[in-house]
Amino acid sequence: MLFSSIIFLYYFLPVVLAAYFIVPKKHMKARNIILLIASLIFYSWGEPVYVFLMIYSAFFNYFMALEIYKEKRKGGSGKRNMLFTLIVNLFILCFFKYFGFLMDTINGILGTNLHYTALALPIGISFYTFQALSYILDVYHDRTKPQMSLLKFTMYLSLFPQLIAGPIVKYRDVADQLEDRTITLEKFGDGVVRFIFGLGKKVLLANNLGALHAAILALPDSQVSIVTYWIGMIAYTLQIYFDFSGYSDMAIGLGKMFGFEFMENFNYPYISKTITEFWRRWHISLSTWFREYLYIPLGGNRVTVPRHLLNLMIVWSLTGLWHGASWNFVVWGLYYGVLLILEKYVYGAYLEKVPEWAQHVYAMLIVMIGWVFFSSTNLTVALHYIGVLFGAGAFPLANMQTLYLLRTNFILLALSAVISTPEPLAQFKLLCKNMKIPGIIIIFVILILSTAYLIYSSYNPFLYFRF
């Protein structure tokens, strides 16, 4: 199920909220059971088979963590069990996510023609596998105690607010909340506001920006112009931010409604002045995960320079690969690896001396071009697109199509660009401090407009056009 759907918003959510709050607070176990059932329905909606894979993953990691813990209590290291658990988790992830990619790569390199059946990707598998891995490693390193209750652990792994698109919530961050959660009306209301902002970002901004980007990609060569492709790149840049951060907002907001506190996942990444800063602000739960569970165990930066470079490249190629099973994601990851190395070892110090606006331009250009790799179906397409951006291929600077796109999307683009900075939210908070009613109105206008856009997606006039 998607958050941005009528069935979730107006049927699933009210029913789950009602069921949850009808149960008195002292019966935390019953509330947990309700959340677990809701999560399983949410996950299995439309494609029920893979829910068994997730349940298997929960059971397996639950028991293996206890096994590791027991072994350590007996004085053992638990290392073999830990490694075994890691391998099984990674094997499942690779089998479902990277099998086709691996076969294609082998076929490509060896010129073979091995046949395989491509599997549908289980939704959220990258997210919950990483959550499970963080749990196992934390138990192994004594950073947390294992969860004794299978119910609570399964609920943690399958918790529907963050299940399918993050944030990647570490077990130790929510361990206490699995036992007990305080919910106040203020916290619930905070969650509502957060959720509605996220919904608006996704439905009103990201979806429309996505339509613009798709329309530009679909243009025949005769209508392509350089400025049009720049608009397309900007549209995608804004789309992916609002899509992803909107989803995180909705997840954090929903979590709050049920009493959870999830970590922040985005912190206005597009106001960054360097790439290093960008990655401190973008998908924070993923970059901290890689930092904690891969980069630091590899030695981090407390090693020789060549080794440090290698560590960075390993981390960033895997970060790229995590986003999707295709070479352009690997290139996208390595692209950032190289840039981060350059900033650290080559020109970072000089960068600080140039004017601030130039630093912003630098960072945004790199990020936007990065998104071209990210959004293209393959590397050839990406390189062609980047070529056009910089004048290769004799396309006109602009044409009537460019004007049309600007005329029909200017407000959307301008509004999106402004909302990607912290200022609007700061202004909103200021407004709410002084006058509550306008603030409330803004929030519910966003809810109503989002509903209208969601309903319109099913507007399907059937006309006797052939008559």
Next chain:
Amino acid sequence: MNKKAFASIAGICFILIMATVFILNLVLPDKTFSAEENRILQGLPHFSLSQYFEGRYETKLENYANDQFMLRNGFIKLKSSTDITEGKLEANGVYRCRDNYLMEEIKKPNSQYVNNSLSSLRQFKRDYPTLKMYFLLAPNAANILSDKLPATVRVNNQNTYMDSFFSNINDYGYKVIDVRKTFTAHKNNTQLYYRTDHHWTTDGAFVAYKKACKVMNIKETIKYDSYAVKNDFRGTLFSKSGFSNGMDDAIKIYLPRSGSSYKNSVIYYSDTKKKTTRFYQLNNLDKKDAYTVFGGSNHPMYTIETPTKSSQNLLVVKDSYANSFIPFLAQHYRKIVVVDPRYFYDDINNIIKSNNISQVLFLYNSNTFFQDDSLEMMLSN
């Protein structure tokens, strides 16, 4: 304190809204049909485990939630007006144009279909070398009224498609009825196309008829007066785009001036087996698609017999543009057989023989014709 109070108010409002909407959605009766969208709405699906595991139950339930949402049409209007405010000019292939016009985009011809139509037309003329054959291919609004398109919109050039088609069938021996020049000449003083519908108006059809008379060697004998029979018509483009352009159209019908030598026709619809003397079905004016005032909905075939002096029998092969055009022709032919290849599955050769057809008129609008494969299927049978 302030921030807390704000969050509390937001929380309470949310609970109230969600509860109200939830209850209303449950309580309000489900609708089976949407007049606006002209389709059956999804009803509450029956649960079965097998459908659930195939994902079909979920899809149906989601459609149900969308289709039966309270104030659905209001939400759709709200979305459209937001789009307009935001500067959107297009929805579902319909452009918002000047002077409150909505216009359908010009589609690129489906070249395979066009080639098939062409070769079957060539063969058809070869099979019936003695029959006079005419082809009226009407241009669409976005072609004739291109000056009303938004400044930045460039539609495909329909004229090049039409020119190439005309030159081909001209070579095969068809007489081309090209109304573009006369349309362009009339466009400033006559409303040739509806603002909210993809058809030409009756006035537009009449202008085309005058042009056809010249090519087909017909003498206009009857004087007509036009009467508006509906003033709040909103057609297919309005439904398709959801744009409310705030301008209703008038539907006109042409009736013969008293004292003219007008002869009443008898129309026989072979699908419904109904006989009538009326070209205009005025009770259709209150229907959602009021254009059906012109001869009703789609008939695969019908015949019109008129006690004219002429002994010529005409076959009309057509799409819906012909519906408002055909009444004018009736005064010039003893018998007219009208077929719509999209719904007609009989043998056209039998029709030609048994009705003693002496002339054939093809009448289509370009957008439909260049996307159509049914003519070839009918002609090559």
